[in-house]
Amino acid sequence: MLDVSGGSKSRVHFSMIRQTVPAVQLAQVKDSDSLFTRLGVQRLPIEEQSMFKLLLLLPLGAAVVVFMRVIIGLKTSGTFMPVLIALAFLQTSLVAGLTSFVLIVAAGLALRSYLSRLTLLLVSRIATLIVLVVFMISAFSIIGYQLGFSTGMTITFFPMIIIAWTIERMSILWEEDGPSEVVRQGGGSLLVAVLAYLMMQMPIFVHLTFNFPELNLVLLACILAMGQYTGYKLSELRRFRAMDDL
Amino acid sequence: MTHAWVSVRRLKEFGMLGMNCRNVDFINRYNPRRLFPLVDNKLKTKLLAQEFDVPTPALKFVVREQHEISHIERELAGLESFALKPAKGSGGKGILVIVGRQGEQFVRSSGALMDITDIRRHMSNILAGLYSLGGSADVAIIEDLIAFDDCFAGYSHEGVPDIRIIVFRGYPVMAMLRLATAASDGKANLHQGAVGVGLTLDTGRCLNAAQFGRRIKLHPDTGRPLSDIHIAGWRDILLLASQCYEMTGLGYIGTDIVLDKNAGPQLLELNARPGLAIQITNGRGLLPRLRHIESMTLNRRFRTEQRVDYAMRQFAEAEPPAQAVE
Numbered sequence: 001m002l003d004v005s006g007g008s009k010s011r012v013h014f015s016m017i018r019q020t021v022p023a024v025q026l027a028q029v030k031d032s033d034s035l036f037t038r039l040g041v042q043r044l045p046i047e048e049q050s051m052f053k054l055l056l057l058l059p060l061g062a063a064v065v066v067f068m069r070v071i072i073g074l075k076t077s078g079t080f081m082p083v084l085i086a087l088a089f090l091q092t093s094l095v096a097g098l099t100s101f102v103l104i105v106a107a108g109l110a111l112r113s114y115l116s117r118l119t120l121l122l123v124s125r126i127a128t129l130i131v132l133v134v135f136m137i138s139a140f141s142i143i144g145y146q147l148g149f150s151t152g153m154t155i156t157f158f159p160m161i162i163i164a165w166t167i168e169r170m171s172i173l174w175e176e177d178g179p180s181e182v183v184r185q186g187g188g189s190l191l192v193a194v195l196a197y198l199m200m201q202m203p204i205f206v207h208l209t210f211n212f213p214e215l216n217l218v219l220l221a222c223i224l225a226m227g228q229y230t231g232y233k234l235s236e237l238r239r240f241r242a243m244d245d246l
Numbered sequence: 247m248t249h250a251w252v253s254v255r256r257l258k259e260f261g262m263l264g265m266n267c268r269n270v271d272f273i274n275r276y277n278p279r280r281l282f283p284l285v286d287n288k289l290k291t292k293l294l295a296q297e298f299d300v301p302t303p304a305l306k307f308v309v310r311e312q313h314e315i316s317h318i319e320r321e322l323a324g325l326e327s328f329a330l331k332p333a334k335g336s337g338g339k340g341i342l343v344i345v346g347r348q349g350e351q352f353v354r355s356s357g358a359l360m361d362i363t364d365i366r367r368h369m370s371n372i373l374a375g376l377y378s379l380g381g382s383a384d385v386a387i388i389e390d391l392i393a394f395d396d397c398f399a400g401y402s403h404e405g406v407p408d409i410r411i412i413v414f415r416g417y418p419v420m421a422m423l424r425l426a427t428a429a430s431d432g433k434a435n436l437h438q439g440a441v442g443v444g445l446t447l448d449t450g451r452c453l454n455a456a457q458f459g460r461r462i463k464l465h466p467d468t469g470r471p472l473s474d475i476h477i478a479g480w481r482d483i484l485l486l487a488s489q490c491y492e493m494t495g496l497g498y499i500g501t502d503i504v505l506d507k508n509a510g511p512q513l514l515e516l517n518a519r520p521g522l523a524i525q526i527t528n529g530r531g532l533l534p535r536l537r538h539i540e541s542m543t544l545n546r547r548f549r550t551e552q553r554v555d556y557a558m559r560q561f562a563e564a565e566p567p568a569q570a571v572e
Contacts, residue, residue, distance in 0.1 A: 231266065
């Protein structure tokens with residue numbers, strides 16, 4: 001029912017979100033008002049629910065990172081940077097997110113090499129990078145929009161401060177260990193990010209983590225178990241290969 | 247013929263220590279977090295070493311604030327040669343070695359020339375935390391240069407060779423010599439391409455050698471056979487390493503020692519998370535030795551000399567069996 005009298009420039013907003021609800025809960029929601037139903041994530045306003053959908057996927061991403069680092073032994077730049085990238089991918093779609101991320105970091109590295117000639121203090125160097133990253137992302141979004149890529153706008157979801165730090169770390173890595181190490185660690189981070197993304201976008205996991213948030217405790221148990229693992233990493237079977245020819 | 251992979255069973259036979267096992271069973275268990283700053287900060291290590299009469303290159307002065315850099319040439323005036331280091335640097339990053347002067351210019355160990363502006367920029371970067379873990383603010387240390395011992399002539403490309411000894415609960419358990427190469431750009435850092443020479447714990451002789459994780463016999467730049475290496479005064483070096491346990495209280499440390507022509511063995515720095523590559527250069531795993539020390543209950547009663555003698559006896563290399571002659 002909409003009733004307006006003498007109003008001008010009035011606006012009407014409708015927010016909608018597709019939501020899945022466990023059958024039992026659906027039955028209960030109709031007639032009960034107990035503490036448990038009040039505490040459910042589904043009772044939150046819709047904007048917060050969509051945020052929670054992402055938030056509850058984070059443990060899955062974190063578990064992927066722990067697995068790749070502890071069991072496989074992959075090097076990533078910045079421990080949980082891959083999870084944040086994966087989170088951004090969820091909003092941009094994989095290909096668009098991947099290309100824009102690589103473009104932004106590459107452009108940032110080029111600008112950073114100019115900054116290193118200015119001999120700035122570290123804090124102001126990072127701050128400068130943040131400003132530049134904001135400009136770059138705006139530019140990419142506008143250009144993308146004008147070219148008709150609707151995904152351009154969603155690049156803004158990238159965690160900018162993390163990107164600025166990534167650029168700074170990569171450029172130091174470049175100066176000290178050469179471009180090959182940059183490609184290796186950057187590639188490792190992206191590989192973990194893509195894997196985390198592939199897990200986090202699977203409908204089954206989205207469904208389970210949102211509707212049964214307590215399942216994240218199972219992930220927590222896995223993470224704790226991996227934290228106690230003292231066996232060899234897969235990468236060490238290669239690293240110690242010289243032991244075979246004694 | 248080196249295979250691309252090695253089996254878990256084979257690694258277990260050797261008792262190779264893996265990264266996860268090192269972190270959980272040794273670093274977390276024997277290195278209390280509150281003691282880490284003693285070794286992560288080279289200035290603290292140096293002051294501690296002086297207190298404990300452990301020989302270390304003499305500290306000239308410390309630069310703590312950006313404004314001191316503008317008139318740094320006055321401080322440097324009396325120094326012909328020196329080493330400039332970030333106190334919290336890791337893996338040899340940010341270390342600048344000046345071996346002499348040429349007029350206004352400074353001569354680096356690589357032969358490259360630097361002027362005072364370059365040195366100022368380098369100091370400013372150090373103070374800003376470019377080389378420190380996590381980018382936290384740092385101080386710059388200026389110390390005496392090592393006059394390195396002639397016994398390594400022909401074994402090192404530019405850089406100073408150093409001896410890494412792993413000390414577990416005060417017992418030296420494994421040792422290697424690290425030699426800089428052209429590939430490592432004069433740095434004694436294994437992952438950058440330095441040669442690691444595993445040393446016998448009882449005599450300080452070459453046991454095995456490796457570069458980039460592969461076995462080698464000759465120094466890649468000079469072609470000298472690495473098997474001839476024999477370090478004189480070995481017991482004194484082990485004593486110096488073993489003393490670092492009392493000095494820091496850390497149970498599992500890597501000690502980096504250099505040999506000075508005049509002053510003998512000097513403690514360069516300590517590491518609370520020593521790397522695993524020492525096992526490749528030795529061709530031996532660390533685990534059996536660590537577990538042996540761990541199983542000893544009375545080790546606290548021992549003095550440094552007793553611990554070193556025990557380790558030299560216990561971890562002595564058996565003579566290779568003589569070839570039967572037909």
